[in-house]
Amino acid sequence: MKTFAQGINVEHKKQSTEHRNIEEASIPARVVIPLLQHTGAICEPLVKVGDEVVEGQKIGDCSKLISAPVHASISGKVTKIAKFPYPCGADEMAVVIEGNGNTEHRTQSAELRDIVTAVREAGIVGLGGAAFPTHVKLSPPKDKKIDTLVVNGCECEPYITADHRIMLERADAVIQGARLAAKAVNAARIIIGVEDNKRDAVKALRAVIRQQHIQEAPDGVEVISLETKYPQGGEKMLIKTLLDREVPSGELPFDIGVMVINVGTAVAIAEAVECGQPLIKRVMTVTGSGVKEPKNLLVRIGTTFQDIIDQCGGLTEDAAKVIMGGPMMGLALATLDLPVVKATSCLLVLNRKETQVFQEKACIRCGRCIGVCPAGLMPNFLADYAKLQDWDSAGANHVADCIECGCCAYICPSRIFLTQYFKAAKLALHLRRSSCR
Amino acid sequence: MPLEISSGPHFRVKEDSRSIMLWVAIALLPAIAASVYFFGRNALVLIVFTTLVCVAAEALFLRLAGQPVNDIFNGSAVVTGILLAMILPPGLPLWLAAIGAFIAIVVVKGLFGGLGFNIFNPALAARAMLLASWPLAMTTWVRPFDAVTSATPLYLVNKMHQAAPAYLDMFLGNRVGCLGETSALALLLGAAVLYYKKIIDWPTPVAYIGTVALLSLVLGHDPLFAVLSGGLLLGAFFMATDYVTVPITGQGKFIFGLGCGLITVLIRYFGGFPEGVNYSILFMNMLTPVIDKYSRPRVFGSRKT
Numbered sequence: 001m002k003t004f005a006q007g008i009n010v011e012h013k014k015q016s017t018e019h020r021n022i023e024e025a026s027i028p029a030r031v032v033i034p035l036l037q038h039t040g041a042i043c044e045p046l047v048k049v050g051d052e053v054v055e056g057q058k059i060g061d062c063s064k065l066i067s068a069p070v071h072a073s074i075s076g077k078v079t080k081i082a083k084f085p086y087p088c089g090a091d092e093m094a095v096v097i098e099g100n101g102n103t104e105h106r107t108q109s110a111e112l113r114d115i116v117t118a119v120r121e122a123g124i125v126g127l128g129g130a131a132f133p134t135h136v137k138l139s140p141p142k143d144k145k146i147d148t149l150v151v152n153g154c155e156c157e158p159y160i161t162a163d164h165r166i167m168l169e170r171a172d173a174v175i176q177g178a179r180l181a182a183k184a185v186n187a188a189r190i191i192i193g194v195e196d197n198k199r200d201a202v203k204a205l206r207a208v209i210r211q212q213h214i215q216e217a218p219d220g221v222e223v224i225s226l227e228t229k230y231p232q233g234g235e236k237m238l239i240k241t242l243l244d245r246e247v248p249s250g251e252l253p254f255d256i257g258v259m260v261i262n263v264g265t266a267v268a269i270a271e272a273v274e275c276g277q278p279l280i281k282r283v284m285t286v287t288g289s290g291v292k293e294p295k296n297l298l299v300r301i302g303t304t305f306q307d308i309i310d311q312c313g314g315l316t317e318d319a320a321k322v323i324m325g326g327p328m329m330g331l332a333l334a335t336l337d338l339p340v341v342k343a344t345s346c347l348l349v350l351n352r353k354e355t356q357v358f359q360e361k362a363c364i365r366c367g368r369c370i371g372v373c374p375a376g377l378m379p380n381f382l383a384d385y386a387k388l389q390d391w392d393s394a395g396a397n398h399v400a401d402c403i404e405c406g407c408c409a410y411i412c413p414s415r416i417f418l419t420q421y422f423k424a425a426k427l428a429l430h431l432r433r434s435s436c437r
Numbered sequence: 438m439p440l441e442i443s444s445g446p447h448f449r450v451k452e453d454s455r456s457i458m459l460w461v462a463i464a465l466l467p468a469i470a471a472s473v474y475f476f477g478r479n480a481l482v483l484i485v486f487t488t489l490v491c492v493a494a495e496a497l498f499l500r501l502a503g504q505p506v507n508d509i510f511n512g513s514a515v516v517t518g519i520l521l522a523m524i525l526p527p528g529l530p531l532w533l534a535a536i537g538a539f540i541a542i543v544v545v546k547g548l549f550g551g552l553g554f555n556i557f558n559p560a561l562a563a564r565a566m567l568l569a570s571w572p573l574a575m576t577t578w579v580r581p582f583d584a585v586t587s588a589t590p591l592y593l594v595n596k597m598h599q600a601a602p603a604y605l606d607m608f609l610g611n612r613v614g615c616l617g618e619t620s621a622l623a624l625l626l627g628a629a630v631l632y633y634k635k636i637i638d639w640p641t642p643v644a645y646i647g648t649v650a651l652l653s654l655v656l657g658h659d660p661l662f663a664v665l666s667g668g669l670l671l672g673a674f675f676m677a678t679d680y681v682t683v684p685i686t687g688q689g690k691f692i693f694g695l696g697c698g699l700i701t702v703l704i705r706y707f708g709g710f711p712e713g714v715n716y717s718i719l720f721m722n723m724l725t726p727v728i729d730k731y732s733r734p735r736v737f738g739s740r741k742t
Contacts, residue, residue, distance in 0.1 A: 362553035406446035420444035
């Protein structure tokens, strides 16, 4: 079975939600919709306090290329436009809507059926977690010829089952969205990569391909089963595994003729192009030993995590850590008073026992971090540079190629916070570059 | 309720530095048992004594240096103590063993920054200093079981051109030598444990032992005798695989093993000493940083390192 070099085998821990159907969450009374939910420029609000808005109405947009509009996820009245805590970092401007119970729904007009425009107007971003605006991906520079569209159905992070359920329950939409994306960039070939711990998803996708008599490989749609290994769902690892092509250091997948989208993004593309449906809901997994009733939920963007936890039976007595995303790359949250954003794939709650607190010890040079690093880096040396704030050496030793997967820190017997150091080093180098400009 | 926050990843593998040290100590148990079987109660006394002095020296040093004294529980002092005893001649006076333990822990490790920062393998460097300072005591060997003074097989064969002991005796450990080096069987059992627990990797031992065997053959010596004699197996599986003092990548470890093999052969057949494992590893320890520099993995997406 296909796989990539390095990486780690971790417990999947997906049992508690992998067999649960996606449930539609109840409509919240109030939503907080951040104007920045993507990689790129923040949106300007298109509404003001006191305005009545309708579900699906665009409430924020930006004229910059790398950005994506945001939409009202419920109908109601705008009660506040102010800075709000944002799960992915510092406070950001957000629009607060108090619901009025109106179930009216606005879709986009039929004139927008050009794929890229429809995707942009629907505010679609990468739903795997990176939240890069999808319409930008769908319009690569003229000189970049894309031959293959890769659909990422790996979901290699432990616990998360949202993509798994999407592939099972929305297999037709996944295929449809992938074909639309491929059409937009003129890619002849579509490959869907799925980890081997989701065989039912592979079957479901293949059944759709057979039913619809879609042409199979090499020019068509193909589903490939991959060895279950973390981080198989990393874009670069996935391309390497499926196509044996390496994204050159510092470049992007389109430089080697590939585009990668997540299965959830594919569904969003299909809904936007076929039905004019803007991205106001997403599927997320609520799981972990600290949640009473783990579920896969279809939630409205802007619902607070507290609302979601309440719908899952609440937290257990010994809940100690709440993570947005998976246990490897997810962000620990200090409060539940935060909104679901487009990048929220999972809410993971760990109990006291599972919340490991470590004391960092001296590196014993065992080399395990080098053995697992999928980027081919030497995390032990990079950590030394980062601790000394020697950003030049960190940069010269390719810290920018770190994908922050967390394998090195996971395996480190001295419990060194390797990934954290690299995030700091990358940020320092980024800030320095932008201040030089 | 306050929520715990930290940077990811939010869970870690179970194995830690301490469990690694524990497994190295466990892997040394067969060799300890063999040494007690062949050299009697004195062997056990020497091993326990050396280990205790190492742990005490570590505790004292950590205290004086203002480092957390809890660190003695990481197990590295225990492993150093056992390894040092393994490479001492049976019947060595205890006060000499104590000096060796002190040198290993305080001079070779502590003064260089403690665990993870020492350049030389502490046990081997301590032995080299004992050998230079008390050469007579460090080369007074006794026979198994009857403790009659004798010379090592390497000395008898390579320097005096006498016949080698039977292979089976050498394999089981019924020969003259340092405490823990004589039984190939016990060392291979220990090595199997280390491989099974994925604590050591193949490149160093394979390159080291292979180089010694091959060069011995080329130079007209008995390769099997070369492998079973002296401290080669102990050195290749337990000393040249010490994380801290050897190169960090597989490629680097292979180069390290080749170098150790070459130097061991040069000392054994052309040098003044009958055995060269100790000095070969110490010499290669010095080259570790430069080997590390030129044996980096290929960065994903780069044309070449």
